[in-house]
Amino acid sequence: MANRTLKVALVQRRVSNNLATNIDANIDAINQAAANGAELVLLQELHNSHYFCQTENTNNFDLAETIPGPSTDKLAACAQENKMVIVASLFEKRATGLYHNTSVVFEQDGTIAGKYRKMHIPDDPGFHEKFYFTPGDLGFTPIDTSVGRLGVLICWDQWYPEAARLMALAGAELLLYPTAIGWDPRDDQAEQQRQRDAWITIQRSHAIANGIPVLSCNRTGHEPDSSGQSEGIQFWGSSFVAGPQGELLAEASEDQDGILYADVDMGRSEEIRRIWPYLRDRRIDDYADLKLRYRD
Secondary structure, three states: OOOOEEEEEEEEOOOOOOHHHHHHHHHHHHHHHHHOOOOEEEEOOOOOOOOHHHOOOHHHHHHOEOOOOHHHHHHHHHHHHHOOEEEEEEEEEEEOOEEEEEEEEEOOOOOEEEEEEOOOOOEEOOEEHHHOOOOOOOOOOOEEEOOEEEEEOOHHHHHOHHHHHHHHHOOOOEEEEEEOOEEOOOOOHHHHHHHHHHHHHHHHHHHHHHOOOEEEEEOEEEEOOOOOOOOOEEEEOOOEEEOOOOOEEEEOOOOOOEEEEEEEEOOHHHHHHHHOOHHHHOOHHHOHHHHOOOOO
């Protein structure tokens, strides 16, 4: 049973409408995390810009970039300089008229270890992602790195136990969720609390059901709706790291920028799966209906 502690860092921050300022802030945070001994850094969803999906505007496609491209070049150099693994969420331009919400994983030597394209694409008030993103086509495939096999998923994916399970079945040692989620300021405090609690609970349940740690990195601060049709989104921060029994190892505030650190015991999953052998007791012979949209 391997006894290895992995120091992770999650960068939670407000995002401005200046792309250069945002990427510089991310690079500064990564450098700080490296100086504090982090081996793995997770950035929040679409960290280079405001969350532009609050409205449908074709001009926002100008924010997309190729992979490799300018942002990946900077992040690769940062990973190499600091000898650390970085997980970064980008607006990918795959081709003219074809775009994805994509996380890129950088190895310690600056190479791209792999990428994941967001599979579940929401279309709700304030979250018009289907206008911008084509669903991913890379499957639920973990990415092998020097710090472990990473099951990278993105935001809306975090509500789906199927996604977490498939990553775990493919050997993921950690689940990572870069995220951009927040409140409609018009909702009352009780409703806001229910939403945030549900968000934390569902992800902690993925850790428990699969016996592996979960890292969830969300943005914070208020971002206006550029169309003026709503009051914008108040992102609720609350980035956290949970262990393989869902225990909270570290949790950030709702409204403060910062770097959240946690020491993750990479040997605990082996211990937990021995006493809670969910994978052993799955009734795979009776799960065919999971492939149905709904069982009428």
